[in-house]
């Protein structure tokens with residue numbers, strides 16, 4: 001029999017529900033429970049795959065090739081487990097299935113309606129994901145009070161009603177401290193509580209996100225308003241390291257209270273491995289520069305577009321005892337003013353980030369050329385690697401106009417191109433879930449630098465791209481010193497790349513950041529940072 005923990009948010013989106021959900025899940029996992037997490041995204045898209053990262057942050061890729069909201073990344077990073085794509089439910093998926101079933105006559109002449117059929121479909125999906133686990137946490141994206149959240153909140157209510165003792169609900173609210181007042185305000189949280197109540201749900205716990213810890217006075221105020229005991233109002237202030245949050249919750253006995261509410265008898269949690277990582281002395285220093293496209297929404301920038309890479313670098317840095325400073329430089333800025341390249345000199349290593357489309361590409365290529373010519377550590381992730389191949393083809397092999405056909409379909413030197421299967425897909429304009437996705441193996445050349453990072457010959461990493469190194473150019477490029485040191489076992493796909501006469505110039509077509517976890521950093525990122533440390537010394 002499985003139990004449920006429902007997590008929903010109030011006041012603002014982006015309040016950190018994903019990290020709160022992952023932290024509660026980690027507390028239950030540490031108590032010896034088998035835990036899984038479902039993420040509800042109330043948008044109509046079937047998945048996040050066709051959305052630009054400035055919509056909801058980075059697109060996360062699962063082992064089985066799902067393209068999902070970035071919160072999935074937090075769950076996997078905190079729990080050190082792989083979650084299946086079936087654990088992401090969107091409004092689009094729910095209605096698609098219902099309409100398909102209706103057309104197939106499966107409703108046997110009935111009128112198909114919001115209640116009960118939409119709720120039935122949501123509940124069926126959640127129950128399927130929960131099967132075989134002790135606890136299933138279900139996080140709903142957005143904010144209570146959003147119209148599109150309503151079906152999911154109704155479904156939670158119905159699921160909880162089936163067995164009230166087997167479920168608990170958590171409301172995550174935000175308590176702002178406006179600068180002009182200097183006082184933390186509870187009113188928006190009160191309104192969020194009212195909105196949840198109107199949907200027939202009484203939260204068991206309220207997590208208060210805020211800049212500073214919530215004081216007893218305000219806890220009492222929220223408790224009075226919500227009829228929840230003050231000890232079930234949990235403070236969750238901003239922290240330097242998000243992996244300290246489960247321990248912060250433990251101090252407030254949240255893990256114990258949740259298991260008690262669910263009627264679960266568990267062992268005491270042992271956090272010594274996390275504690276050791278959190279206490280690690282960060283005595284060395286590295287500055288890593290990230291070369292990106294300029295990610296803006298209106299007047300604001302969104303570093304969340306690269307959250308997994310940032311997290312992977314932080315995991316590896318923590319593991320190596322490195323105090324990491326990240327700096328940003330946009331491809332567009334380098335295009336506008338090539339003197340900007342000088343800023344790269346201040347970094348101990350540079351990562352050229354993944355991406356799609358033409359914005360800032362020539363600037364990124366200039367950065368790669370500068371790193372290659374100045375023997376500075378370079379790491380290219382997916383697009384970053386593809387652009388390194390373009391740069392090398394143009395400037396070392398003299399292949400004029402060399403490019404990726406993503407940007408220059410008519411180039412006479414298509415060093416990056418689609419393989420025939422992807423070409424067919426593009427002709428049909430079938431964009432959703434058709435890239436090369438999910439986990440794929442690569443075989444590494446034994447004496448390569450990248451092999452030394454992994455220490456094993458066969459490695460599996462997750463992918464999300466449509467274009468590849470064109471096999472017709474491999475020999476020409478390798479003849480001039482580029483080394484495709486990792487390929488798919490059948491030799492069809494280039495997976496890893498490095499430069500022979502350079503101390504650290506590496507790239508991969510994959511996204512190793514998707515497999516990096518707090519307690520188990522990615523060998524690829526760790527290897528790169530280690531090399532940066534060596535070269536700095």
Ligand code: GLN
Nearest residue numbers: 354355382383465466467
């Ligand atoms: N746009 C490139 C491709 O589709 C790279 C994608 C990426 O960086 N994830 O192949």
